[in-house]
Amino acid sequence: MDKETFIDTLRRALYGKLDDLTLAEHMRYYENYILQEISSGRSEQDVLEELGDPRLIARTILETASARTSYTEYTVTDERADTSGPDIHVHQYSGWKGTAIMVGIFIAVLLILILVFQFVVAILPFVIVFGIIFWLVKKFWN
Numbered sequence: 001m002d003k004e005t006f007i008d009t010l011r012r013a014l015y016g017k018l019d020d021l022t023l024a025e026h027m028r029y030y031e032n033y034i035l036q037e038i039s040s041g042r043s044e045q046d047v048l049e050e051l052g053d054p055r056l057i058a059r060t061i062l063e064t065a066s067a068r069t070s071y072t073e074y075t076v077t078d079e080r081a082d083t084s085g086p087d088i089h090v091h092q093y094s095g096w097k098g099t100a101i102m103v104g105i106f107i108a109v110l111l112i113l114i115l116v117f118q119f120v121v122a123i124l125p126f127v128i129v130f131g132i133i134f135w136l137v138k139k140f141w142n
Contacts (some may be wrong), residue, residue, distance in 0.1 A: 003034050003044055006054050013058030018065060026061055 001009075010030060014023050030051075037047040051057065 001048055003031075003048065006034070006048050006051070007031060010054035010058055013055050014061060017062055022065065030057075 007027060007030060011023070011027055014026065018026070034044070034047050034051075038044055
């Protein structure tokens with residue numbers, strides 16, 4: 001297998017499963033890595049053998065990309081086990097749990113924004129009327 005075949009096999013294995021920018025970044029990384037290793041004196045065949053099967057690399061990239069959909073929660077408590085500082089607990093949710101938590105947070109924020117907007121729209125006529133009355137009183141008082 002030569003460099004072009006390796007890159008083409010990797011690209012075909014990732015095409016349609018990653019966005020175009022991420023796909024281009026991975027292709028650029030492996031092209032640059034192979035060229036850099038060849039320029040350091042290694043043979044193309046040695047570099048490609050070290051990298052292994054491009055389909056396996058693609059599977060690893062896809063698994064890593066799907067693992068990025070995670071939610072991390074940090075909890076800090078003042079209860080100290082020793083005098084070194086506060087107790088910090090990290091909970092990371094990945095996969096469908098992480099996605100569900102992020103979607104839930106998004107929906108909650110969206111609902112809060114809708115409620116705030118409705119409140120502002122509801123009190124806006126009163127604010128406008130009060131502003132006009134205040135302006136008229138101030139204008140005619142002077």
